[in-house]
Structures are given as C-alpha cells and as structure tokens.
Amino acid sequence: MITTDTNLINQGKSFNIDGIVGFIGIDYKGNQAACFARWFTNIELSVLKGSYEEEDILLIFKNVSAS
Known part of the structure; x- marks a missing residue:
C-alpha cells in the first residue's frame, strides 16, 4: 500500500x-x-522544536502501528 505525503511539500525519503x-x-x-x-487514517508528524533522528521517527510510527 502506498499513501500520499499529505503534509509534505515534496515526497521526501520513503x-x-x-x-x-x-x-x-x-x-x-x-x-x-x-x-x-494506518487503519485508513493518515498519521502526520511534524517536529515543532528541535529535531529527531530518522530512526526515532520510524520508532514512533512502529509503536503506533503496533497498537
């Protein structure tokens, strides 16, 4: 399943x-x-202060996906 990048200005890295x-x-x-x-819902994450490593962002989505 491929989804759209709804909150991004360009597709970025997949x-x-x-x-x-x-x-x-x-x-x-x-x-x-x-x-x-996930579950027919777009989950968008924006970092408002500071920055996250790519691995940390993926871990957030993995935890949400496992719920």
Whole structure:
C-alpha cells in the first residue's frame, strides 16, 4: 500500500513499516515531518522544536502501528 505525503511539500525519503510505505521530509511550514497511513487514517508528524533522528521517527510510527 502506498499513501500520499499529505503534509509534505515534496515526497521526501520513503520508508516501509509492515508493508505500508510512508515518507519523511519537510512539511509546508518548513518543519521536519513524516506521513504514514494506518487503519485508513493518515498519521502526520511534524517536529515543532528541535529535531529527531530518522530512526526515532520510524520508532514512533512502529509503536503506533503496533497498537
């Protein structure tokens, strides 16, 4: 399943969690961001202060996906 990168200004780098493709990039406000879909819902993450390593962002989505 491939989803759209709804909060990103461009597609950015893709990742795969449990067969679902998501994207990491920059959102429309210039923040580090990512987008992932689960259970027919788009999950968007924007870092408002500081920055996260890519592994940390993926861990957040993995934990949400496992719930």
